Structures are given as C-alpha cells and as structure tokens.
Amino acid sequence: MDKSRSIRVALVGNPNTGKTTLFNRLTGSRQKIGNYPGVTVDKKSGTWQSGGRTMTLVDLPGAYSLAATSPDERVALDFLTGHLSGEEKPDAVICVVDASNVVRNLFLASQVADLGLPLVIALNMSDAADKASIRVDAALLARRLGVPVVRTVATRGEGIEALGKAVLHAVESRTLMAEVPWPEAVQRAVKYLAAGLEKEGAQSLAPGELRRILFDRHSAVLERAGWPAGSDPEPLLAASRDILTAAGWQPLSAEALLRYEQLGHLTADAVSFPEKRVRTWTERLDTVLTHRVWGLIVFAAMMFLVFQSIYAWSGPFMDAIDGAVVRMQEWVAPWLAAWPTLQSLVVDGIVGGAGGVFIFLPQILVLFFFIALLEDTGYMARGAFLMDKMFGWCGLNGKSFVPMLSSYACAIPGVLATRTIEDPQARLTTILVSPLMSCSARLPVYVLMIGAFIEPTYGAIAAGVVLFTMHFVGLVVAVPVAWAVNKFVLRTRPQPFLLEMPPYRLPRLRDILWRMWERAREFLVRAGTVIVAMTIIIWALVYFPRPDAVRERVVEELSVLNDPDAVDAAVSAAYIEQSYLARAGRALQPIFAPAGFDWKITVGVLASFPAREVIVATLGTIYGIGGEVDESSGDLRSALTREFWTDGPRAGHPVFTVPVALAIMVFFALCLQCGATVAVMAKEANWGWAIFGFVYMTVLAWLGAVLTYQLGTRWLG
Amino acid sequence: MSGEICPLADLRAGERGRVEDGTADHPAFQRLLAMGLLPGTEVSVVQVAPLGDPVEVEFRGMRLSLRKADAATVQVARLD
Known part of the structure; x- marks a missing residue:
C-alpha cells in the first residue's frame, strides 16, 4: 500500500x-x-x-x-x-x-x-x-x-x-481473526439470503454483513444494501431464518451461542481466574454505597455537593466574569462615542453577548469536574441504580437525575450533562424537561414580585412558602410532560435499561481536566456563536427605531427638572416604548390580557425571551427609573405599585395585584426564556426539538399564568 | 425450590439461577445474550435497589443493573 x-x-x-x-x-x-x-x-x-x-x-x-x-x-x-x-x-x-x-x-x-x-x-x-x-x-x-x-x-x-x-x-x-466454525445450516441460510438479494438487484454484500442481516432483529445493514423501494424484504428474511429453525437453531440467539462457544474454546487455558474468590473493594464499597439507607444518604450528600458547587461556588467566578465584561464595556464605549449606534451595538450587543456566553463557563467547568469524577470512579452507575425507579416510569432513567438537578442552578450545564445518558429517548426527554427546573436566573423575578406584593400583604411566612413553591412548579410539571412526550410524541416502547456496574476506580486528574476542557471548548464553539447572534438580534429590536425627535421631545418636556439622570432615564423609557419590541408588546398584549398583563409587562416578558435575568433591568427601563436597578430596589417596587390601568375595563385600578404577581412568577417559572438554553438544546438534540421545547414551554407558561390569574382573582379578589 | 423455573426478575437478593431460555425477540434479552447471558450461564441477584427496582445481577464476573421488566425476559432454573 x-x-x-x-x-x-x-x-x-x-x-x-x-x-x-x-x-x-x-x-x-x-x-x-x-x-x-x-x-x-x-x-x-x-x-x-x-x-x-x-x-x-x-x-x-x-x-x-x-x-x-x-x-x-x-x-x-x-x-x-x-x-x-x-x-x-x-x-x-x-x-x-x-x-x-x-x-x-x-x-x-x-x-x-x-x-x-x-x-x-x-x-x-x-x-x-x-x-x-x-x-x-x-x-x-x-x-x-x-x-x-x-x-x-x-x-x-x-x-x-x-x-x-x-x-x-x-x-x-491483513491479520484476520479465526472465523467461527459456522454450522452447515448457517452457511446455507447465508447463501440463500445472498441469492435472494441478488435476485432483487440489491448491492452484493460480504458474508459477514449477510450474517448481520440474518442474526439481528432489524439489521441496519439491510437498509443500506440498496433493497429496492416498495418491495418487502420480510419474506426472504423469514425464509432464510426458517433454514436455521429447521436445523434447530433459534435465529435470534444462534449468533451469541455460536460465538461464545468458539470464544470459550479459544480462551481456554489462555485466561485463568483465581481459584478462591476474593471479596473485592468494589463489593465492600457497594454494601454501603448502594445500601437502602446509607446508599441513599450518601447519594443525597453527593448530589447536594454537586448542586452547591454549581449554585454557590461558581458564583465568585461568574461575578468576576460579569465585572470583566462591564469593565470591557466601559473601556470600549468612549472609543465609539462618536457613533452612538455602533457604540450600542458593540457594547450591548457584541461585548454583552460574548459576556453572556462566558458567564456560563464556571458552572460548566465545575459541573463537568464532578460528572467526570462520578463517571470515572464508577459511582454514576450506582446513582442511576438508586434513582432509576423514580424516573423510569415516565420515560426518563436513573441517569436523568444529575442533569435535572444541575438544571436547578442553570439549564445550560444541565442539558450538556445529558450526554451521560446512553438511551437516546431518555436523553431527549431529559433535554426537553430540564429547562423546566427553576434555575437561578428565575430568582430575581420571584424576589421582586414577592418583595413588592406578597410580603407586604401576607407577611414573611407566606413569602417563604411562595418562594419555595415556585421552585417546585417546574419539577411537578416536568414529570407529566416527560410521560406525555414519550407517550404521544416519541411513541416509543420503553427501552431496556441495562447498565454495567463497573468496579470502582481511582480517577486521574489528567483525564478529568481533559473532559472539562473538552466540554467547555465545545460549548464556546458550538453554542457560543448562536448565543451572540441572538443577543445582537434582540439588541436591534430594542434599539431601533431611534428617531431623534423622541429624545428632543422628552428633553424639552423635562427641561424644567434640571436633573440629567432623570432625563436620561425618561429618554431610555421613551425609546423603548416605541421600539420594535414594544410595538410587538402592544400588539401581543391582548394575548396576555387573560393573565392580567398590561402592555408594559408584555414588553418585559418579550424582552426576557433571550435571557430571563434581564427582566428586572428591562422593567427598570420601562418604568423610567433606569436599567441599573436590582430586584430588591425600593424605587422599582414602588414604581410597580404606582402603575394603574389607563383604559379598558380595569381603568383606574392598579396593574399589579397579588394574582398578577403570582401569574408573572408562574409564567417565568415555566417559560423557556433563555436563548442560550435553546441554542444548547439545538446542539445537543437538533433545532426541531429545541423549537418544540421552546413552544411547549411557552404554551405551558401562558396556560399556567392565565390559570393562576383567573383562579387568583376569584379567590383573592 | 431448587430446579424450579422462574423469571430472573423473581429471584430475590442472594439467590442464584441457571439460564434456561429467554424471550429471544425482546431487545433486553438480545442485549443480555450479547453480554454473554446464555442458556446455561449462572446468574445471581446481588441486590435490589432501595425503591424495589432495578435489580443488580452478576454473571461472568460482571455486575449489571437491570430493570425488573427487562429481567423478566430471562427464564432461569433456581439453584441451591
């Protein structure tokens, strides 16, 4: 050669x-x-x-x-x-x-x-x-x-x-392995099959490939052999298998019996096992780690550690990245001051978008450190063994636990973690329900709404209960969703879940670091570009159109105030009010009316689709107090309580009531308002499933919000 | 009772059996065959998961977590 x-x-x-x-x-x-x-x-x-x-x-x-x-x-x-x-x-x-x-x-x-x-x-x-x-x-x-x-x-x-x-x-x-001494019946069946295929004009196949067709339930080889469309290969296949059956071989188990028999002969004396079976370390560890009480306690502790690490320990690194992005924005901005549109595109669109990608790195690295550790030690299989019963019945499996738990911190690493699930259906179902888990980016909405409307009316205990409940809404919905997706969308019979429990091994740091790097690089390259592109599109929808007349009008109206900050905030509010996004918000408001949302809330909801954490800043901008507010801002809370309907059946009444606040929280709990998650879902499954996930969650969120508002107004008045 | 034929799923923790037969066209049994769980192979149930399913079985020096529904595709003769 x-x-x-x-x-x-x-x-x-x-x-x-x-x-x-x-x-x-x-x-x-x-x-x-x-x-x-x-x-x-x-x-x-x-x-x-x-x-x-x-x-x-x-x-x-x-x-x-x-x-x-x-x-x-x-x-x-x-x-x-x-x-x-x-x-x-x-x-x-x-x-x-x-x-x-x-x-x-x-x-x-x-x-x-x-x-x-x-x-x-x-x-x-x-x-x-x-x-x-x-x-x-x-x-x-x-x-x-x-x-x-x-x-x-x-x-x-x-x-x-x-x-x-x-x-x-x-x-x-060309060293070839010793061939299995195929019985005469197998040889005859293969010849019969070959002749049949030739008669149908299919591509000629090697004997080994013909044996795959003969022995496997539905062999992929047959599909690729160029079998003529419209003709049914079953009769030929059945006739070939009948040759085996007539000779006393069960066609679907013959291969395993014959190969293992040959391997038994070939390995005899070449492989020997110790005469006295020693109790291995793995067995000793398993008596604790898969024990019905201790096993579950250890598992809960491990999972708490994993969750804590992505939820809390990644925090300082994420803050550092956030700080670096802000400094970068502040550094770039003056250079482009002469071109305000370009400045906004670079600062808010490109740098902001890239920051929105890098911000996920700490969580991804930390989670994949633990996943690599769990897999390389062999513990992951034990966790799946303990948890399978809880998830198996609705089309998930024991390995769905880690991705779903991780999604409570952030669905991005959660969806990436579904790679550990071998079964394709269970993996897809886990990808589809993981974004329902209440991630940390939903917290600001809960804190804002609870702080402004639940706590003042019903007290601290009710506030705690609502916050706790919001974290369970997604989980409670996820189980029937998983079941329904399997039953009505995938329509697959439950797949066998066979999982080898490998011996425990000491992990090697080098391998773990390699896996972390591999995942992080993949996320940056494959999802990163999509996330940045989406950020830029949304930036444009909020930024344009931008006629100077709007600024001039507001400056003139507020010239008596002599407060440049207030004027800036009012200008931003005026611009966003007539942006393409706001126009869409006004147009779509009737859809959200049954949930008690006015057009400003609708705009906030729409603006949050690329990233739900922007809702607080968006509301700050819309209500004219500037984008630099956080969820515990007193100004924003009082601004919300001072909103009144200006027209319609509720004219003169406050926009924000307890049922509206609850409806907003339920909407955010169930909606897939995260472009980065959609991008990752598309990369891990495909765009079709990502869009399916987005649509079903949006519909579910709308239904949940409408139901909450309607029942809420009935019971709470 | 020794020699009694029953599904693998019916063995309790610590019990052993010898494979007699299986549901040949079931995907779970197909996989088990490929892993070497053939008629004549000895298999034992190591333990049952805390929530009652799956079971951990051992054969050919390998341990495998197996749902009861999948284990039911294998017929064994009880040993001991």
Missing part, C-alpha cells in the same frame, strides 16, 4: 474498557470532535504517529454488540461496514478489551472480525486484572485468535509503542 497515505484505524470496544482514555493517550491534543451526518453522535478523530507512519484514529461509540439497536451502535456498525456517508472503511480496527473480562469483550471483536477487517486486540487495564489475579496469556491468545494481542495500561501509557507496531503489522499482513 501507498506509504505516504495515512492509515485509517477505528477504535472499538465495550463501555468501561478505558477506550477513550486510550484514544486520548494515542492522539493527545491532535483531536477533532464533530458530528456524524444526521445523528447526534460525537465523531472523535485524531492523528497518531507511530513507526514513521501517520494514522488517523476514529474513536467509535462504546458498544457490546453490532446488533445496532441504539444510534451509537448504529454509527459503529455503519462506519465499520463503510456505509457511513463520506467515510471509507477503516484499514484496521483496534478492539479494546478489558483484561478482567476477556471473553465477553471478545464477542464484539469476533463480530468486527467477521466483517473482514484486520484486527488488533488491546488488552487494556491489564494492571487491574493482575491485581485481581486474573491471568491472561497474551501470546497464547494471539496464536489462537490469529491476531496481535497487546497488553496496554492506557492510564499510564503502557503498551502504546507495541500497539503501533501491531497495527502496522495487521495492515500489512
């Missing part, structure tokens, strides 16, 4: 085999993360220099089998069979095998080899196997299997060089 061409190597393996650690070791910083076309499965590739050759390494998603029942496994299968658009078949495959569990891990290797691909076995985590007195004779195994077997310890970088040599050898001499 051409020596200058880079060798394409795919990395496959079961989950929990240290495959990704090995990938990171081999490629270092020469990595690229992208997406496979049409699916939200990460495509990780990188280059590896070994033996004077350049290899392009692709880290395929972890899988137990090529039966391809999940999108992850499907990508692995399509890649290996060369059916993935824009991807050639790899020149060789490294199958990462857990040295403590060789036979089960070789099942996948055996399936991969069946596709006719040169193979190298990386016997990884061999240090852990040594410690557990599990002995694997790599040389004997290599002889029996017919492919190179290399002992590796990815975490320490051991065996890397030998692995490189083995891959080059495999490519040069």
